[in-house]
Amino acid sequence: MDSFTLDIRTLNFIIILFSCIYSAGFLLYQRSQKKISGLGLFALSLLFIGIGPLVLSFRGTTSNWLSIIIANAIIMLGFQLVLHSLCLFRKSSLKYTYFTYACYPLSISLFYYYSHIVPSIKARVIVISVFVAISTIITAIATLNGKQKDLKIAVWMMSSSLFLYGTFMVFRATWSALSEEIHNFMYAGLLHQLTFLFSILLVVAMSFSMLWMINARLVRSIREVSRRDPLTQLYNRHALERVLPRILVESHKAMSLSIIMTDIDNFKSINDKHGHLVGDKALIRVAKVINTVTRPCHFVFRFGGDEILIILPNSHLEEANILAESLRKSIFTCGLVDNIELPLTSSFGVASLRDGESWESLVSRADQALYHAKELGRNTVVTSPQHMEPRKIHQVAPCDKAIS
Structure with missing residues (x-):
């Protein structure tokens, strides 16, 4: 040696x-x-x-x-x-x-x-x-x-x-x-x-x-x-494009996928009355509530403007509806924004993927359900029908105070 x-x-x-x-x-x-x-x-x-x-x-x-x-x-x-x-x-x-x-x-x-x-x-x-x-x-x-x-x-x-x-x-x-x-x-x-x-x-x-x-x-x-929206820290559209193919493949195997579309009620009037900085803080507050209530297996995206998309893999329509209602209540009770008397509410459209349905069609149905929620007075959850018969609107129990 x-x-x-x-x-x-x-x-x-x-x-x-x-x-x-x-x-x-x-x-x-x-x-x-x-x-x-x-x-x-x-x-x-x-x-x-x-x-x-x-x-x-x-x-x-x-x-x-x-x-x-x-x-x-x-x-x-x-x-x-x-x-x-x-x-x-x-x-x-x-x-x-x-x-x-x-x-x-x-x-x-x-x-x-x-x-x-x-x-x-x-x-x-x-x-x-x-x-x-x-x-x-x-x-x-x-x-x-x-x-x-x-x-x-x-x-x-x-x-x-x-x-x-x-x-x-x-x-x-x-x-x-x-x-x-x-x-x-x-x-x-x-x-x-x-x-x-x-x-x-x-x-x-x-x-x-x-x-x-x-x-x-x-x-x-x-x-x-x-892949993150700089304001809300939610995933952005770029992240959605990357993760969506995998989600759709897995959902077709599991035969279940639901989405929730939501936005802040009267968001434009909040910006006009209180300024865009307060509007940004309201959007951040809602995003934090959604991140808190949703589970790690859910995907939350800022879809555009104040519109937020939540994807729920392996979830049926009833589960998505329950989550949307929980989110609605949590946002309604989340408190003031920037010490301003500004009660926040959001409306929700819920849809579940039909057999053979395209992603675009699913998003369109959730978006239509959200539009109906606005028509029904806001601060409301509307579920898109799972079958092809005429749409049946599900309205939750009235909230504590009317929101215009």
Whole structure:
């Protein structure tokens, strides 16, 4: 194993260089862009992983306190902060960090013991190898178990690099325990030289994976923004065009699809009397109520102006009618808008997809039902008939006060 050797000082310098460059890059990114939870701490962890070997390189020219105990304490803290930062970044439980934080002071105490009381390079190698192995393997698990939606391949790359490095550290600790005492760490065997090489690969792999996940989040957020109405944050017509084919295919399989068409009663008069800013706030208020009452499986779109379309996959006409009535009551009782005495009401048209019916026909029937709701005095739910016989209008019980 010793027939091929690597220069530890050169590898040490490369770790320092890579860690500091990536750390500076992430810190600058965090300062210039929208704050990302855990990214600043991740940058700090890379900095510590780089500073530790820098201090370690002064061994022989400075005190053992600095070049051994402090240097290794910084390296271990760096790996501990990698765990903490990825728990924040991936929205994993911070319980993953508790054990390693508890192990940290114990490891430093052991370094002191094996540096000043019973000096042993071999024992120090085992201590740091075990600590780093535990930290990186737990970090790999925490990264995989995070609740944040990230690009899976990037998450797996991050987790795999950490797990493989942790496995190598377990092997290093075992190998060291079974080997003879090390007399000069800078000229130790190939296994210890490979530790520096694998550390470089880990820093690169972690940084690349982090950049990959951040970039994927940005792409997803841009895509999400392009599909959202900027005022109400409801999905827009562009999003409807993208999701509609899939909804229709699934609805034909399930043989059930209902939609609700709604708008704010007398919206034009609200704009004329109180101004467009108040009108916008009224529309935002209604959108929030609809988002609160509807379920995650429903799709809510700003169809145009103050008109909102709600698609209910796998829902029959009666279920859609019940939801529309619940929305009507919730909007009627949602309170004032911008401290103005402005009771809001909405009218609703409900329709369910007929066998062989086109999407355009379904929307047209819901729109006609909404029009009839306006004719009936507003603040009303009207259901389009499911069969072809003449339309039968369903009117809910009268509301508490008449709305013109």
